[in-house]
């Protein structure tokens with residue numbers, strides 16, 4: 001052997017790649033020791049066999065076709081670009097390979113040499129990297145989810161802090177309002193209580209002086225004055241208590257079945273004592289005998305409206321209470337022929353402590369209509385009015401006549 005051939009032979013024998021040479025028909029003509037080792041064959045086994053013997057059965061059929069195609073225009077190239085290639089060992093087991101092909105010619109004809117590398121380790125490594133990547137992706141996703149979760153929690157916590165801040169501000173505002181109201185109460189009470197208390201004091205001392213039975217009429221007059229002054233004081237106190245309860249959200253509308261006609265007649269009897277000389281309260285009732293309303297709230301509404309009608313009308317005037325009711329609604333009208341409410345004061349008439357300019361020396365706190373408005377709302381209704389200064393005033397109250405769900409079941 002010449003030195004060159006010796007060297008080539010050594011290269012062939014010691015190459016770390018498997019080298020397989022096939023002829024034009026695809027028959028194996030030569031393979032180096034590494035190829036035998038890779039494929040698990042001993043020497044004479046493979047010579048003359050088709051190259052498909054080294055390919056897993058499922059790919060072998062197609063391979064014949066690829067091989068023919070390649071031999072039509074052979075050139076050096078890698079095999080199975082972008083594809084996983086597998087080789088088959090003599091025992092049928094498979095292993096991943098990388099193959100490159102080179103055609104060549106000798107005086108014996110055309111051949112193709114393939115260089116085969118077992119890439120099992122590389123694939124394992126790739127798989128490990130892929131798995132690690134997957135794991136990283138998973139961890140990333142988890143991390144992102146956790147960050148999102150934390151962000152959400154943080155946003156919620158911030159919202160809660162903001163809400164509680166708002167609550168504190170609201171509570172402070174309410175506290176301030178209550179304090180204002182209390183100081184207003186002290187101011188009003190000291191004004192409004194003075195007159196009835198003075199009346200009570202003077203009437204009581206006069207009564208004490210009327211010793212004879214001829215003076216019985218005068219005595220009765222002063223007893224009536226005392227009663228009226230006490231009622232007045234009680235109403236002022238009741239109004240303050242009502243406002244306090246409303247502020248605390250302790251007032252609720254609880255409808256019960258009422259014979260409204262009879263209920264109003266009783267109430268009118270009670271209020272009658274407040275009437276000035278020759279004043280009359282007239283009453284008209286039409287509609288359902290029984291309606292569903294909260295009695296306590298209704299009493300306060302009617303009492304406030306009727307006593308205002310009395311207070312703000314001259315002696316001898318008529319105050320009219322008119323009620324129409326049906327299955328769904330109760331319409332109440334309280335009409336008087338009194339001083340009326342000036343147009344410029346009308347927008348504020350339901351404001352707490354507000355009194356119209358023409359109220360003058362008439363006793364009052366400016367709380368009654370505010371309470372009426374609140375109670376009517378609690379009952380699910382509406383209150384409006386029409387008034388002309390010097391002519392009179394009519395208040396309209398619409399209340400739903402609703403049988404509560406609980407009562408329907410009963």
Ligand code: ADP
Nearest residue numbers: 308312340355356359364365366367368369393
């Ligand atoms: P008060 O009568 O204690 O002052 P209200 O809240 O009941 O308080 O009424 C508020 C104001 O509305 C009164 O001060 C008065 O100026 C006016 N007002 C209420 N009702 C009538 C009425 N029937 N006629 C004229 N003015 C009225």
